[in-house]
Amino acid sequence: MYWYSIKSMISRELLIAVRYPAEVLNPLVFFLMVVTLFPLGISPEPQFLAQIAGPVIWIAALLAMMLSLDSLFKNDFDDGSLEQLLISPSPIVMLVLVKVITHWFTTVFPIILLAPLLAMMMQLPDEGYRALILTLLLGTPVISMIGGIGAALTVGLHRGGVLLSLIVLPLFIPILVFSASAIEAANMIMQYDGQLAMLAAMLVLALVTTPFATAFALKISINN
Amino acid sequence: MPEVLLRAENLLFEYDDLLLFEQLNFSAQQGEVVYVEGPNGSGKTTLLKILCGLIEPTEGQIYWRDQRISSAHIDYRQNLLYQGHQAGIKSSLSARENLKWLLSLKGLRPGLDKIDEALALSGLMGFEDVPCGHLSAGQKRRVGLARIFISNEKIWILDEPFTAIDKKGVATLESTINQHAEQGGLVFITTHQSLNLTVPSQCITLD
Numbered sequence: 411m412y413w414y415s416i417k418s419m420i421s422r423e424l425l426i427a428v429r430y431p432a433e434v435l436n437p438l439v440f441f442l443m444v445v446t447l448f449p450l451g452i453s454p455e456p457q458f459l460a461q462i463a464g465p466v467i468w469i470a471a472l473l474a475m476m477l478s479l480d481s482l483f484k485n486d487f488d489d490g491s492l493e494q495l496l497i498s499p500s501p502i503v504m505l506v507l508v509k510v511i512t513h514w515f516t517t518v519f520p521i522i523l524l525a526p527l528l529a530m531m532m533q534l535p536d537e538g539y540r541a542l543i544l545t546l547l548l549g550t551p552v553i554s555m556i557g558g559i560g561a562a563l564t565v566g567l568h569r570g571g572v573l574l575s576l577i578v579l580p581l582f583i584p585i586l587v588f589s590a591s592a593i594e595a596a597n598m599i600m601q602y603d604g605q606l607a608m609l610a611a612m613l614v615l616a617l618v619t620t621p622f623a624t625a626f627a628l629k630i631s632i633n634n
Numbered sequence: 635m636p637e638v639l640l641r642a643e644n645l646l647f648e649y650d651d652l653l654l655f656e657q658l659n660f661s662a663q664q665g666e667v668v669y670v671e672g673p674n675g676s677g678k679t680t681l682l683k684i685l686c687g688l689i690e691p692t693e694g695q696i697y698w699r700d701q702r703i704s705s706a707h708i709d710y711r712q713n714l715l716y717q718g719h720q721a722g723i724k725s726s727l728s729a730r731e732n733l734k735w736l737l738s739l740k741g742l743r744p745g746l747d748k749i750d751e752a753l754a755l756s757g758l759m760g761f762e763d764v765p766c767g768h769l770s771a772g773q774k775r776r777v778g779l780a781r782i783f784i785s786n787e788k789i790w791i792l793d794e795p796f797t798a799i800d801k802k803g804v805a806t807l808e809s810t811i812n813q814h815a816e817q818g819g820l821v822f823i824t825t826h827q828s829l830n831l832t833v834p835s836q837c838i839t840l841d
Contacts, residue, residue: 419740422727429726429765490720491735497686499711530820633689 464593482582541596562627645694672840721778725767756780
């Protein structure tokens, strides 16, 4: 019976994303701009670009995600659908997870699709592409899920965006470090399984723990 | 003897050192309409949210069929319809899609004809496919209220349901509320209008 409420939640979120494409396009355009400005601002030297390509793309993706995280629960909070969700008999933890995953799919997945193109522009060595895509695929969902806790905690605050960044940004550093080091290792034709395994472990941990924290944080936010 | 559905014991609510109410006791039975009255800012909405389980009272307990609402959780929520100030309506979705989602939260999956019927009863015939952002304030409220024409919940908690609704709409809602109480339901309502009800009612006054 509750599979239906989960399914219905997915189709609702996707429908809203289709009707309001600005929410999807904003982070994507931001990502594109930041990466494009780097060669113009620092140096168009191919060898230099190849060195910073991986980290620049990762940092730009991370910042683009931070932009969109703020709105994860905001609209639902403002129009009252969050209240309806929280008093529903459906499994709230699952619905919250569904919301975070569809948000990832609509805002971050396009960024990952665009990443190889920008990597080519940034002269990323051929060996680095696989590592770049794999780290993005493993790392960005963790960022969405951890960011979801922060977004849930700050949803009731006006201008909670700054606080949100302060809360969650430090937690993203390990993901960035492992991803950058995986891409660097790949560029030097070295093994990077270890870094990928760490990212995968973080993903699994985030998947089983963060939905509970997010649902709880939402309850606290709505209590005030 | 009608069954007592909801009972509150010694409710006390304090917010930022401001005491909204204390020593609030009541029990509400099947077939009853309960008015929550009081001036603006007296805590009517807060009380309704406490009854929903959205807000924890500072002290006191609420029982649903002699079980605390926090432990009766799923059974209670299945029987609860709450309409707050914000109706939970997405402006980018149509009336039909909004209503469908609100019902799906309860696991309900009515057919399209049932949904259109509820929307028609709510006075939205011809607006089923219009994005709710293009509807008027009263029409948006009607989308949320359309749930009561399709619901199987025992308890309705309606916070100012008549805001921005025209006279004819109020009359329809009144008769639906009457009907629900006659069929053994329970309605909590805050309103500044006087209603024509044929069913027993009680009044909780907050000051």
